[in-house]
Amino acid sequence: MARAAFYEHDKTIRVGDVEAPVPGPGEVQVKIAYAGICGTDLHIYHGVMDQRVAASQIMGHEVSGVVSALGEGVVGIEVGQMVTVMPLDPCNACPACEAGYSHICLNLKFLGIDTQGGFQSYWTVPAHTIFPLPETMSLKRAALVEPLAVACHDVRLGEVKAGEFVVVLGGGPIGALVGLVAQNEGAEVIVSEINPDRIRIGRELGLEVVDPNEVDLVALVNERTGGAGADVVFEVTGSAAGAATMTQLPRTRGRIVVVAIFGHVPPVDLKAILWREMKLRGTRVYERQDFEKAIKLASGDALPLDLLITGIYPLERLKDALTELEQGGNAMKILIDVAA
């Protein structure tokens, strides 16, 4: 029996039977094993994206699973193969696509937001979104590849190099992953986080986490860098406090990477950016090379990814999982065990 969880309207989830979608030409059907809950899913659940999502929306875009059927013309992918999905479907015709940035296509369809998603037994997606996984990889870990690819993209575009000093503002799932990836590149990393649970989990992950309400972060960074300032600052809070802090930390010609999607237009100290000739850039989702790197990292032992998974719920209990996530910091990454 194929099952799916539907977002109906503000904080209402219905779980029910669904027709397993038959793959059309160029499509692949995946039997979903695990699907992680993203902050965006929580936004949808709260009704704030109702203008964008369709009625009876199946959310979920951080998946692992096994190929269960192939549409016409699909080559290089086999039924039974363990896979994950890079949930981006670009138009391939807009100026962004033409310039080589199809991952942020001006008409991008984000699978699971602009189309039905992975909180269902069988998910059918375009073949170009399928990434095969090593056979030895845990399917739980594989459900973390998508958020890990975000972190790989951020760290790559932040041009983090071994020996550099990195500050990550915000120690939620993405902030923690950015910190872990930067550390794995050989950088010295401090994560700034105010939530006690997230501070604890970050430290368990092997990160140096400080609470900026208890520690003078600017003074600490200056002390640790001989007065120079940080090489790279990642803004992952989406808060006015983060936007204010991010310009106080970089060294001369240092870099700021804006990772969080701000829900408001915050004040930004452009004079500070000018004075030290800082460079700021926005980063969004990932490119194919980031997905490949994330698969490589997640299939090895370099990162303690299992510690990020703080809960696993069956599909029937998606609402409980969303409720736990919205209640705060002690939940980091919650997976839905779709096949349970």
Add this chain to the structure above:
Amino acid sequence: MARAAFYEHDKTIRVGDVEAPVPGPGEVQVKIAYAGICGTDLHIYHGVMDQRVAASQIMGHEVSGVVSALGEGVVGIEVGQMVTVMPLDPCNACPACEAGYSHICLNLKFLGIDTQGGFQSYWTVPAHTIFPLPETMSLKRAALVEPLAVACHDVRLGEVKAGEFVVVLGGGPIGALVGLVAQNEGAEVIVSEINPDRIRIGRELGLEVVDPNEVDLVALVNERTGGAGADVVFEVTGSAAGAATMTQLPRTRGRIVVVAIFGHVPPVDLKAILWREMKLRGTRVYERQDFEKAIKLASGDALPLDLLITGIYPLERLKDALTELEQGGNAMKILIDVAA
């Protein structure tokens, strides 16, 4: 007789005799021909920089002149040589200097602001700040080398390439120079300016200038770029309106260069920057290669620089020149004829 103009306090200028400063070891004395008035000089005149400038401050840092005396140990510079001055004196010991960014040294002395400046008959400066000029160069044009070097720095760090589409927000002296230098690199340039006099002067300089109160700038840029957006946007207004507009114009992965020194902390749409993965950077003053490029450009005929000079006053009338400049747009670059 050596004369100097002293800023005493809010809007008070005193012109009087002064001892011609004798060059110490490693210093060069320059008989000043022309000295341009910078926006910063106007700020000093208005009293807003009283915490930084000394009492009886001699302002002025955009100069041309002839070497009149050499201090001990100065080699490679000769009395009688036509020169200009790059008015930056770094500490060579701070983290910025050590990283190779001595032009924005953390302890930078800006000559003419943090030291006595060029609104005097003889200006004595460190030998490393002296740049020889071609003998055929007009000394009036040579006084424009410093602001032109600012524009060369901005355009270089903005990585403007031939065929790119560039928008310059603000058509004052620096904005106009940025537009001219970008155009000279082969870019297609639109300058956005609201002041009617500056619009007229910008057009006389050969720039395409539009009034954003009359033209929908975003629509115009999209129309001219096939919906893609601008490759580079220079923010040279220092206004909240400019900070709001700068994020609406760039293409995917387009660049924003913050040139203006903001006197306030404006709202900046970080979500827009993230959404198109834009890159923003601050730029400040210039490096030696920018000064060299500015000298080369100013000594040739590529740029109609003479049209930027809208007034020339003798030193005795510095206050009248400052008054004209503060009254608005029909003044672009005013030179002080120090030797008159």
